[in-house]
Amino acid sequence: MTTSSCSRESFDDSDTRHDEMHSTIETWAEDLVDEVNDAVSSEQFQEWLDIQSHFHDYSHRNTLLITRQCPHATRVAGYRTWLQEFDRHVKEGETAIWIWAPIIAKQCPECRNSPSYHDRSDCGYDKTPVEEWERGLVGFRPAPVFDISQTDGEPLPELETEATGEADELVPALLEAASSLEVEVSVVAPAEWSHGNAKGVCEYRRSDQRPLVEVRNRENRADLAVTLVHEYAHALLHGGIDDEAERSKRELEAEAVGYIVGRYFGLDTSGSAFYLASWHGEGTEAILDRLERISSTAEEIIDIVDGVME
Numbered sequence: 001m002t003t004s005s006c007s008r009e010s011f012d013d014s015d016t017r018h019d020e021m022h023s024t025i026e027t028w029a030e031d032l033v034d035e036v037n038d039a040v041s042s043e044q045f046q047e048w049l050d051i052q053s054h055f056h057d058y059s060h061r062n063t064l065l066i067t068r069q070c071p072h073a074t075r076v077a078g079y080r081t082w083l084q085e086f087d088r089h090v091k092e093g094e095t096a097i098w099i100w101a102p103i104i105a106k107q108c109p110e111c112r113n114s115p116s117y118h119d120r121s122d123c124g125y126d127k128t129p130v131e132e133w134e135r136g137l138v139g140f141r142p143a144p145v146f147d148i149s150q151t152d153g154e155p156l157p158e159l160e161t162e163a164t165g166e167a168d169e170l171v172p173a174l175l176e177a178a179s180s181l182e183v184e185v186s187v188v189a190p191a192e193w194s195h196g197n198a199k200g201v202c203e204y205r206r207s208d209q210r211p212l213v214e215v216r217n218r219e220n221r222a223d224l225a226v227t228l229v230h231e232y233a234h235a236l237l238h239g240g241i242d243d244e245a246e247r248s249k250r251e252l253e254a255e256a257v258g259y260i261v262g263r264y265f266g267l268d269t270s271g272s273a274f275y276l277a278s279w280h281g282e283g284t285e286a287i288l289d290r291l292e293r294i295s296s297t298a299e300e301i302i303d304i305v306d307g308v309m310e
Contacts, residue, residue, distance in 0.1 A: 021302070025295045028260050033284040035273035045277055047157045054085045062099040066145075067196055069097045073147040074197040075156070082146065088153030096144030107136035114138040159274040163226040163258075165267035171221050173308040174228045178213070180304045183235045185213045185228070200227040202234035211235035226262040226269060229301060233257035236297050248279045249286070253294055256287050260298040265305075 039045050055075060058066065066073050076097060082088045105114040110125035117138070118125070148156070178185040193216045195201050200215035213231040218224055233254040238246075255272050262269040276284075287294070 018299075021299055022295060025260055025298055026291065028263055029256065029287055029291050029294065032256060032259050032272065032276075033287050035270055036276050036284045036287075039273040039277040044157065045159065045274065048159050048278075051086075051156055054081070058099065065099050066097055066147075067194075070147050071194055071196065072149065073097065075148040076145040078143065078145050082151050082153075086151075086154060086156065088148070088151040090146045090151050094146060094150040096146060098142050099145055100140040101143035102137050103139045103141055104135055105138045106130060106133040107138055108133060112136065112138070159271075159278065161271040161275040162220055162223040163262050163267045163269045163271060164220070165222040165262075167221040167225040167265070167267060169309065170225045170265050170267075170305070171228070173305050174225055174232075176308045177301070177304045178232070180307075181232055181236065181301065182210050183213050183232055184210045185215070187217050187224075188214055189217055199223070200231040202231045202238075204235075204239045211239060222262070222267045225265070226258045226267065226272075229261045230254045230258040232301055233297050236300070237293060249290075251279050252276060252286055253290055253297075256290075256294045257298045257301070260294065261301050261305075264298075264302050 066076055079090050082090060108118040108123060108125055111118060111121055111123035113121055115130050175185055203212040205212060213235055215224060215227050215231060237253055238250045255275050259269040259272040
């Protein structure tokens with residue numbers, strides 16, 4: 001996979017700044033497309049995908065249960081799954097996280113109950129014998145799972161998505177720029193973070209209130225800076241969009257803005273390629289299809305932050 005340049009760009013000539021910046025951003029967007037394609041075909045990404053296939057997608061109800069019981073949870077699985085699929089064992093004395101697990105059994109085609117409940121119900125269905133009934137969801141039962149932090153053993157493959165570089169001046173400038181971008185921002189200590197594995201969140205509020213951006217504080221200031229830009233992009237572009245099907249499209253735009261702004265300020269943002277590769281649903285060409293929105297938002301953030309830093 002190619003890597004982003006870590007040298008700070010400069011467009012000092014006011015007469016040509018806009019055209020030069022727009023042309024450069026277009027080139028960087030094309031670079032990002034190439035990097036995402038390289039990431040998808042890489043051995044590292046395929047290994048990561050294989051591991052992810054063993055984890056379940058949890059319902060909103062179970063996600064809430066997991067978050068309430070273990071706010072820092074990132075990857076959860078049952079005791080046997082950790083042992084058999086990942087060669088990891090649950091540490092002694094760990095407390096289980098309880099979720100609702102589906103019960104799959106033969107199901108009456110009429111009342112949808114399992115055979116035992118069907119026999120006790122008023123349903124008179126008898127057109128096909130029980131052994132010919134198809135299996136389906138008949139209920140839920142409490143089931144224990146454990147977060148990876150509660151286990152020891154073989155490490156799981158990770159994707160290096162964090163930005164790197166020098167951002168000690170950029171982070172304060174981004175925080176100061178929030179007012180001009182009409183966004184409220186808060187950097188939250190890890191111990192107080194309540195949004196699970198997310199690096200940042202953007203909350204859209206009433207029309208008379210500015211969007212609220214919250215980011216989890218971390219030692220890697222470059223990654224903190226790119227997360228701030230990512231969430232600012234959400235605030236500027238995606239207010240009032242509730243369609244879940246648009247989620248991957250919104251993430252694509254926000255991450256592309258983070259990639260471009262971070263790269264402009266001399267950060268290595270090539271990890272965005274792995275981030276975007278993990279969002280299925282849109283091909284990489286969608287980055288170029290959405291270039292105008294990405295470009296104008298990146299330029300707005302760059303102009304304001306440049307003004308603050310000068």
